[in-house]
Amino acid sequence: MELAGKRVLVIGLARSGLAAVKVLLRFGAQVTVTESKPKEQIKELPALEALGVEITPQTPDVFEADYDLVVKNPGVPFRSPMIEGLQARGIPVITEIELAYQVAAPQHYIAITGTNGKTTTTTLLYEILRRAFPGKAHLSGNIGIPLCETLLESGLLETPGHYIALEISNFQLVNIDRFRPEVSVIINLTPDHVDFMGGLDAYYRSKVRVYENTGAGDVFLRNADDPVVTEYTAAYPVPCDVWDFSLDRADTAVCIRDGAITVHGEPVLPLSCIRLVGRHNLQNVIIAVAAAKALGIENEIIRDAVAAFTGVEHRIEFVREKDGVKYYNDSKGTNTDATITAVRAFDCGVILLVGGFEKGLSMAPLKAELAPVKAVIGYGACGRRLTDELVGPDGIVVDDLPAAVAEAVKLAVPGDTVLLSPTTSSFDQYTCFEERGDHFKAIVNAL
Numbered sequence: 001m002e003l004a005g006k007r008v009l010v011i012g013l014a015r016s017g018l019a020a021v022k023v024l025l026r027f028g029a030q031v032t033v034t035e036s037k038p039k040e041q042i043k044e045l046p047a048l049e050a051l052g053v054e055i056t057p058q059t060p061d062v063f064e065a066d067y068d069l070v071v072k073n074p075g076v077p078f079r080s081p082m083i084e085g086l087q088a089r090g091i092p093v094i095t096e097i098e099l100a101y102q103v104a105a106p107q108h109y110i111a112i113t114g115t116n117g118k119t120t121t122t123t124l125l126y127e128i129l130r131r132a133f134p135g136k137a138h139l140s141g142n143i144g145i146p147l148c149e150t151l152l153e154s155g156l157l158e159t160p161g162h163y164i165a166l167e168i169s170n171f172q173l174v175n176i177d178r179f180r181p182e183v184s185v186i187i188n189l190t191p192d193h194v195d196f197m198g199g200l201d202a203y204y205r206s207k208v209r210v211y212e213n214t215g216a217g218d219v220f221l222r223n224a225d226d227p228v229v230t231e232y233t234a235a236y237p238v239p240c241d242v243w244d245f246s247l248d249r250a251d252t253a254v255c256i257r258d259g260a261i262t263v264h265g266e267p268v269l270p271l272s273c274i275r276l277v278g279r280h281n282l283q284n285v286i287i288a289v290a291a292a293k294a295l296g297i298e299n300e301i302i303r304d305a306v307a308a309f310t311g312v313e314h315r316i317e318f319v320r321e322k323d324g325v326k327y328y329n330d331s332k333g334t335n336t337d338a339t340i341t342a343v344r345a346f347d348c349g350v351i352l353l354v355g356g357f358e359k360g361l362s363m364a365p366l367k368a369e370l371a372p373v374k375a376v377i378g379y380g381a382c383g384r385r386l387t388d389e390l391v392g393p394d395g396i397v398v399d400d401l402p403a404a405v406a407e408a409v410k411l412a413v414p415g416d417t418v419l420l421s422p423t424t425s426s427f428d429q430y431t432c433f434e435e436r437g438d439h440f441k442a443i444v445n446a447l
Contacts, residue, residue: 012073324414
């Protein structure tokens with residue numbers, strides 16, 4: 001990608017936008033940033049203006065100007081009139097992931113997408129990679145570390161041959177062009193982001209883009225247990241080698257056989273090495289193990305990494321026990337299926353806290369899984385709707401998370417579990433699920 005002297009518009013700053021700006025400046029581009037926030041709220045403003053970056057509000061005239069390239073923040077709707085107008089004029093619109101891929105020296109990318117399980121799987125894979133390739137392994141992408149930032153901090157614009165465990169969302173996939181991972185996976189497909197994508201089919205189709213540029217020598221890991229993944233990979237054929245994996249079958253390339261995760265008939269990891277709990281986490285481990293074997297990593301390294309791995313923050317994370325009541329932070333439960341997974345991890349006595357930004361997801365699938373749930377407390381913008389759909393008048397509705405925890409404390413008795421698993425995003429009251437989860441933990445630890 002030739003960027004020197006090119007006019008580039010960056011839509012939306014945030015962390016990924018800022019990282020993209022730094023990369024663009026590194027290659028001599030003329031950068032304009034258009035941001036919805038007032039200038040006085042942009043803390044990077046003085047530094048950016050000192051570098052010659054133009055900062056503008058998101059007014060129509062900005063999107064009517066001529067550019068050679070547009071880099072879009074993943075959170076900006078790809079169907080918006082401003083984006084469609086730019087594309088109609090033949091101006092390429094990409095996300096920060098695609099920019100990074102095109103300007104970096106050749107690297108080994110392992111792309112992990114899907115509705116749920118991405119963060120745990122990506123983090124575990126990174127732990128394997130850093131043991132296998134010391135000093136050459138990186139964790140990046142939707143997990144909170146922009147790929148452009150990783151490239152700059154680790155010198156990967158010039159140095160090839162590193163291994164990047166990349167969590168990638170559908171927001172980032174909708175505007176790829178050449179991005180080609182060496183190993184890729186769609187962990188699962190369940191309803192999510194219909195508000196952003198305009199429908200389930202568009203959401204699912206965005207996910208299969210993860211393998212569209214792959215070819216000979218690349219590997220796609222296909223979930224043989226997920227009928228939606230099976231349906232969409234059949235409709236959009238995979239152009240590289242496919243390794244099927246399964247929790248239930250023993251005839252797939254990657255499976256469980258005789259108490260071990262087996263890859264192409266070779267026992268790689270005894271199940272006794274796994275410290276994570278839950279069927280969903282067993283699937284995450286299978287995927288990480290399969291990806292590691294696709295990269296040629298030795299079994300002993302894989303075993304040591306898995307045995308040391310205890311999970312990730314904000315995903316069914318134990319916070320503390322107080323007065324016989326256990327508190328779990330599942331702030332990363334941002335859709336119905338994720339919350340179902342969290343609820344299934346407990347047998348009874350669950351006080352479930354749900355709510356946040358309205359995504360329009362039906363609660364019917366979760367309602368069928370409420371056997372372990374003792375009470376539902378809704379909070380935030382969609383707390384009432386979620387509670388009404390789940391338990392009707394038996395639910396409790398409050399304004400915010402502190403009030404929800406306070407109500408849970410009143411209801412809880414020894415042996416109960418208070419579980420924050422919101423079923424939706426955090427954007428009504430927080431900037432991200434991490435901020436929400438950190439706030440929950442602070443509230444609980446202050447009890």
